[in-house]
Amino acid sequence: MLPEFLAFINQRTSIRPGQRLLLAVSGGIDSVVLTELIRQSGFPFGLAHVNFSLRGAESDRDAAFVRALAGNLGVPFHYTQVDTHSVAAENGWSTQLAARNLRYDWFAEIREQKGYDWIVTAHHLTDSLETVLLNLVRGTGLAGLHGIPVQNGRVCRPLLCFSREELLDFARNNELEWVEDSSNATTDYSRNRIRHDVLPVLRELNPGLEKTFRGSLDRLSAADRWFQALLIPLHRQVAESGRIDAAWLAAQPEPLLLFSELLRPYGFSYRQAVNIYENPAQQTGRYYFSGTHRLLWDRGVWMLDRADNVYPSFHIEENMPLISAPGFTLTFEKLSHTSFLPGNDPSVAWLDAECLPFPLVLRPWQAGDRFCPLGLGGKAQKVSDYLVDQKIPRNEKNGVYVLESNHEIAWIVGRRADERFKITENTKGIIRVTCQKESSLS
Template identity: 40%
Template sequence: MSPLQQFTDYISQHQLFEKNDHVLLAVSGGKDSVLMTQLFKLAGFNFSIAHCNFNLRANEAQRDEAFVKLLADDMGVPFHVMHFDTKAFAVQNRISTQMAARQLRYEWFDALREQYHYQYVAVAHHQNDAIETVLLNLVRGTGISGMHGILPKRGRLIRPLLFLSRQEIDDIVASHNFSFVEDSSNQSSKYARNKIRLNVIPHLREINPRLEETFAENIHRFAETEVLVQSVVAEKRNQLFIPERGDIVIDIKELAALQPQKLLFFELLKPLNFTSSVVDEVLSSLDKQSGTSFYSNTHRLTVDRDRLVISPLVERKQELYYLHGEGSLKLGEERISLTLSENLNFKADKEVAYVDANLLIFPLIVRYRQPGDRFKPLGMKSLKKLSDFFVDEKVPVPQKDKVPLLINGNGDLLWVAGMRQDERYKVRATTKKVAIFELSNL
């Protein structure tokens, strides 16, 4: 079967795109992307070319850009190019140069796709790239998703050359005498991927001459295994993850019943960016002192007695919200409303506070906790620090910054919303009008 027939069959088999779709090709000028471009042209597909100049290889980078532009001109297709200050971006974001280049190019590809209405972005990864990715993931630590390496299609990103090995690409390019440019950095063992490509894979091929074929079969099995695992994870996530004021709460007893515990817990926490080592630490701390916290780069997980509380790491601005009379205020996913009434009937509900309206000084303020906050909890005779009140009420650390506080115009804390109002402002026998405050979810 010809390479062109294999190419079109692979696209059809994996439903990568429709024949009339307009596809943006990421072309570096190397053998892989040149072959992808030639196959798109021979197949009669509608495509444009995008080239990234990362300004990392001086004259070589300029040569590559000129080559790809000439290729696009010869094929009569639109050409996009972008120059990046990759080293500066890497320093600014404290990431490696390779990671910086990856982030920059995919963000640009997405922007081009949206601006010019391309249906997909195609990159020229092949079987050996998939092998390298699997081995890198294994070395660095991975969940089940890392075992299948790179997939033919993920969202709007497609990889139509994954049916070919590097040697097959070399042979096709040579037999058709396609022009290309060489990236000298591919021969440097400075980068982790190159170390695997140059120093590891040749030894693995000595053990198994059919290495690419074997890995392709294994990757397919791993991908199917991930589908199975993720269906179980989705079921467990619905069962274990209880939403509470923007946080996620997990019952430790239910977590302890998971089997296999570490695998499922890691997959549950992976979307929240917790690493395998942190998962180990959490599982070993379930029966230890309450209040211990663990962090990913986006979330905090706190052991809170018989449960875990997971909160996003979002710095809350200390905003002030004002109530000038009857009405309501929206606070994220909650609302505080005020109603004035001469009806002195009450219902026992922590989400509702009944205050002597004559003692209110408008405008009232709604905010979150600040150092030094104190009030006189209903039924008590003396002031109490809000921090001590939270401890007594066993409020989890992540929740303390999410409890709205109602403040009178004179600075007194009237109500710890949803928990306790102040003794000084309670309704008495002499009260003529009641201010009814209610906390509710939107």
């Protein structure tokens, strides 16, 4: 296994002999095998361990194990302990996202402070297969089929040529010791469900699943590199001119895919690109916004420039069925009272049409804004207090929008409607407004 490991490092990574490596070691079998292979390879290295405080005594046990491993090997040991749940709550992140951000930020700090050349993690081929399957379930483009990258900045993953089973064989043959993370045995997380419920079925269909996947991964990565190379002159042309000609675009073999790729560097998601391109009623002067740029439709040409305001305001006329704002899209539908289907989805507002005279204003919330939260009987509340009560993270507050009619807030978009605009037994017409949040699907 060592010759294949060294060959992979030489051929697929930028790691060179003599460079200092900071190994991310949890104490599990993957990182213990990585440590042993690096030791046998002769690289100077140190071990880094993060205690996420998620599993009580088990987390402390893992930290003690890695500390002892570093001591036995006579290499530097770097350690930190973090309150992952508190960081996740403060920033509005999932526990997994908080752990990932904390881990990589700390690794980067240690690398710079201690003079390591690379951060090396123990992700392997089966991890990469699980990632591709998760991306397929959630929705992805070609880039999401690459799996885990071998190298990303100063982070390197030299075990991506080996499956989990190969690592287990190596550990047993070398009589290595490791610790087990009890959470890996559960199906509480999506990745674990893929690992325990999906992969066994796929291996019944194809016993050589990882080997087949490795070949497919190489071809998919090559196809995307080729595709991106073809896009380079087109990206340069758009960057220099700030224009995308609609007639030229329509003449291309896959205009929607090309449109989304040309807009991606400017912060527009694939879903935004679909909504914009497939809008059948384009109007000259119509703007669409990403977090950093705006796209103007002007007589058959899309024109790009930087947005003067990351969070602009919009005036909405009665005949405008769709509005694309930074981070979300609103669609407006007129319904009769008989077609009213109440629900608790905060991304949908059901508003009395007679109480909602056009034009409407869609704008970022401001200090001093007040509304009457639906369900509180008309009692007024400051929007700022509502956001605090709902524990909206500070980094998300600036992006909160309100929908306003006649200077009154009808809806905190995607969160809470106003009591004064609710549907009643006297309602004759309904405006259903749906908020679809944008997410980059690569």
